[in-house]
Amino acid sequence: MNYFYHGCQPHPYWVNTSGNSILGELLRHSPEQVLDKFETILQGGSIVTRVREDFIYSEIYKNENALYTMLVTTGYLTTKRVIDDDLGQQAELILPNRELRSLFRIEVLDRYHSDRMGLEVEALMRAFAAGDLATIRDGLSQYLEVLTSSFDAQKGKEAFYHGFVLWLTATLTGDYRIRSNRESGYGRYDVAAFPREPGGSGILIECKHAESAESLTAKAQEALRQMAERDYDAEFRAQGVERVLHYGIAFCGKQVQVEMA
Numbered sequence: 001m002n003y004f005y006h007g008c009q010p011h012p013y014w015v016n017t018s019g020n021s022i023l024g025e026l027l028r029h030s031p032e033q034v035l036d037k038f039e040t041i042l043q044g045g046s047i048v049t050r051v052r053e054d055f056i057y058s059e060i061y062k063n064e065n066a067l068y069t070m071l072v073t074t075g076y077l078t079t080k081r082v083i084d085d086d087l088g089q090q091a092e093l094i095l096p097n098r099e100l101r102s103l104f105r106i107e108v109l110d111r112y113h114s115d116r117m118g119l120e121v122e123a124l125m126r127a128f129a130a131g132d133l134a135t136i137r138d139g140l141s142q143y144l145e146v147l148t149s150s151f152d153a154q155k156g157k158e159a160f161y162h163g164f165v166l167w168l169t170a171t172l173t174g175d176y177r178i179r180s181n182r183e184s185g186y187g188r189y190d191v192a193a194f195p196r197e198p199g200g201s202g203i204l205i206e207c208k209h210a211e212s213a214e215s216l217t218a219k220a221q222e223a224l225r226q227m228a229e230r231d232y233d234a235e236f237r238a239q240g241v242e243r244v245l246h247y248g249i250a251f252c253g254k255q256v257q258v259e260m261a
Contacts (some may be wrong), residue, residue, distance in 0.1 A: 010098075034064060039166070041095050042104055042173055046080055051091045068093060076100060105170055125171045128193075128203055131245055137258050143168070144254045157209040161251045162190050165205055169193060176203070185231030192232075194239060202236045202244040209251055216250045216257035223248030224261045 003010065037047050049068045059066035071077040071093075078096040082089050095101045124139035126132075144164075162180075169178050169191060176193035184192070193203035206223035210216045227233075227246050236244050246261040 034067065038104060039170065041077075041093070042101060042170060043178060045094075047077075047093045048083065048090050049093065050089070051079070051093075076104075101173070105173055121168055122171045125168060128169075128205075128245070128247065129172070129175075129201070131260065133258060133260050136247070137256065140249070140256045140258065141254075144251070144256055158207055161207045161209065161249070165207055165249065166191055169205075172203075175200070182235065184235035185233065187226070187230035187232065189227070189232040192235070194236065194241060198240070200241070202241040203247070204232055204236075204244050205247045205249060206232075207249050207251065210257075211252070213252050213255050216252055216255060217259070219250035220248040220257045220259040223250065224259055228261070 041047060047068065050065045051069045051072055052065055068077065072079065072091070075096070077093045077100075080092045080094045082091055095104065121143075124136065124143070127135035127139060166178070166180050169176075172178060172193055175197070176195055179189075179192045179194065181188055181190065182192065189204055190207050191203075191205040195202060204227055206227050208219040208223045210219040224246055227248070233244050248259045248261070250257045250259075
């Protein structure tokens, strides 16, 4: 009825017919490996897991299988196929439609939201699409200051910052196809965003870890040179994307420097 009432324009009507606080609560308390899997399904992939009929709600925060079973039971995920193995059956789970993908994207981003930040994630990522270097620098600095600890940033160095940037790009999935750690040209880029609409600009992001604040600019420029020398634009050209915005981002603890080409 909402679809017809609004001139047959598709919008996420179903997700607004009831509260989705339980999904947000589950995602906010989920460990990193669960969120990594949700990032996969947000990009159109799937999760392979065991769906149990005998789960109890107290297990949801402790057992991944119970969490996925609850999401299937409540309609947030659906079964693509059932796989037989030596231990029984596993289910390949996917998001049922674009409506649920939109909801998951919002809830995932909410995990990173804080009242202390003056810039929403969506506005920050729009700055990437628009080439607004000043907003990108300010926004990344805000999020690093509020959301990360120095200990977290030291654990994985470039891997940590790569994951940090990748999660932020989730807000772009409506207009872009996000890819991470894929081969292109003569190497592997960190994060790439391919426009869904013909004629749109692509986005290429390379992250570097700097040993000191003084070397941030040099490291960001090194990232730009790496993208050019290894021809990371090759995959964009193969898909007919003529213009690509290149961002070299260097991190040192909670400090960041962004260079653009």
